[in-house]
Amino acid sequence: MPPSVYARTRALSVHLFTATGVIFAMLALLAAVESNWSWMFVWLLVALVVDGVDGPLARRYDVEVHAARFDGVLLDLIIDYLTYVFIPIYALYVSGLVPGWAGWGILIVVPFASALYFCDTQMKTGDASFEGFPGCWNMVALVVFVVEPNPWITLAVSIVLSVAMFLPLRFVHPVRTVQWRPVTLAVTGIWLALAIAAAWGEFGLPRPLALLFGAASLYLLLAGLVQQGMARMRGERGV
Template sequence: MRLRAYAIHLFTAAGASLAMLALLEAAQQDWAMMAIWLAIAFVVDGIDGPLARRYDVRTHARVIDGTLLDLIIDFLTYVMIPAYALYGSGLLPGWTGWFVVLLIPFASSLYFADTRMKTDDASFRGFPACWNMVVLALLVIQPGWGVIFGLVLLLSAAQFLMLRFIHPVRTSRWRTVSLPVAMIWTGCIAYSAWIDFASMSVLTGIVAVTSAYLLLAGIAQQIIYESRSAALM
């Protein structure tokens, strides 16, 4: 059990190497390969948590703080690299790119340190700084810069609002839908990156719909179940 627990920490730490590979590709402005490495890192991040809980790494591998390790890697893959991609890809021109590349790390660093981040149902309180998912979806959908800029401002503010956002693996409510949706989203992003983000209306539509679900499902749950609780009272 001890060997398995430390092996899971090594698996989590591999996410840092994947982040470096994504950064190297971003520096070369190869957004397709950057997206593929970020998508692989996203899969690793989705798997390591359940494995860590199954093999109780807090008991059998206490020397390494798995939560802290996960947060360090998440800040690289979820925040820093996607922020640079928005700036360097030309999705946001001129001053808007400069503004966003400074805003996203600033707001997200505060969010990552917020002790109220997790809710009792394993969801997130406030937008969980999943900028990697946002940027990868934007590379596929390619909306106008005004839409992108407005979305970044909205989500940056949402990090500090009492809104719920699901974790597709850990949030048990609607997980039978959320997990397949997340897998479809990941597959579509990987395929889109593989074809160098060539325009495909069907692929764009699937990414748009699945992204909207993953972004809004927690808020929908919050509205539905809080209204039911209020009605019962």
């Protein structure tokens, strides 16, 4: 196979790999319709892994050059909206964890705000962090399934995070943010392993693991804000 054909085939295969995310989204939706929440989160987590891997592959194999007919960023955003927002928020309401008016509040606020955020052309900072909360409602929903907080607390937190999507606040990208990357990757791996264990175990974790899961979630939520604060204290610009 000539090098140019090989490069195009390899780049196209990355798009095909990214597109598998919509298959996992469909499987997650079917599980949610059947109220099989464990399997729903398993499929959402598989989609999350695909989303974490396809970006580095796309950059390595120059998909924008060798497979430019397909917009990988657009494809990724379509799948992310399904797996990060639409299905998890549906699950929070239908599961009964956020019922009634609190549930209706989440059904209206989160998908609406997230639709705007996902088309924000300034959602990334220069160091590949996120400008504003990155709309990871799949992670938020899993924490709610594990912790089962009061529905109004869930709604309040969801409103705060929805507003935070449009504020100049920094949140780390688990793979691309360079600062603290080894720690972030390690914490992400711990979070993912505990998330799979929680989903597979009907959302019950032993107390030590539940505390570790909560700590990992807080790190991923707050690390970027801490980095931003430290940079401002050093007088760096653009933060």
